[in-house]
Amino acid sequence: MGPRQCQVCTEALSKYKCPSCYLPYCSLVCYKKHKELPCVKPQPLEVITTAVPESLVEKTLVVDERSEVLQKFQLEAIASSREIRDSLNDKALQDLICRIDSSSNAKDELDKAMAEEAFRLFTDKVLLYVASAQPL
Template sequence: MGPQQCQVCNQVQSKYKCPSCYLPYCSLVCFKKHKEFPCVKPPSSEAKTTAALESPAKEPIVIDEPIEVLQKYQLEAIASSSEIRDALNDKALQELIFRIDCSSNAENELDKAMEEEAFRLFTDKILSTTNP
């Protein structure tokens, strides 16, 4: 799927997608204009193949600062890191991440997970990969 046009101003190629509804937008100005109205995550057209991919319905994530969203090059760095991929083979770490993702209070679960050394080491690997 190639680049799309901004669905807010309809004038520029989009660089970003709304984290809630995936609407393509080009700038912070368009993002703020889009967020003047509530949006929701569209239903997935793909069938989930594993229970690990299914999570309970949650409220959309609200991002106050779009700068907090990882850029494509940062996500690619994480995906291409053999160290991170190897760490993700650990079943206990997978369960911890799943528990955080499925929690109605993910921030609280994340705080609990940070008490575990293996999870702290994993997050340090991600941080050093995304912010070398």
């Protein structure tokens, strides 16, 4: 993983991670500001199991770092974006996302999808909303 944006000031690239909750921060000033509120060390997160309501098929997702899992406020920012919702009306994009989701090798399908400009533009929009999301 490359450098990430400081999640405290959101202005600089993070050089460090909080030893308790792994939140990326850039400086001692930001670390002290972050520590003004208690943080909790996340439970080890090796496997996440989700149920897909339509098919009732469970999928196991392996996560290397907790920071790779979106927080609720980030998911809400994506869901509240009219631009992203409008993009998801595109049938070709829906089919592509379903193909990735239902694949036995989702990583390979994702890599193939990234070759398509429409999918790259969509993922860029999602990442923009994730990066700009702020906790309430």
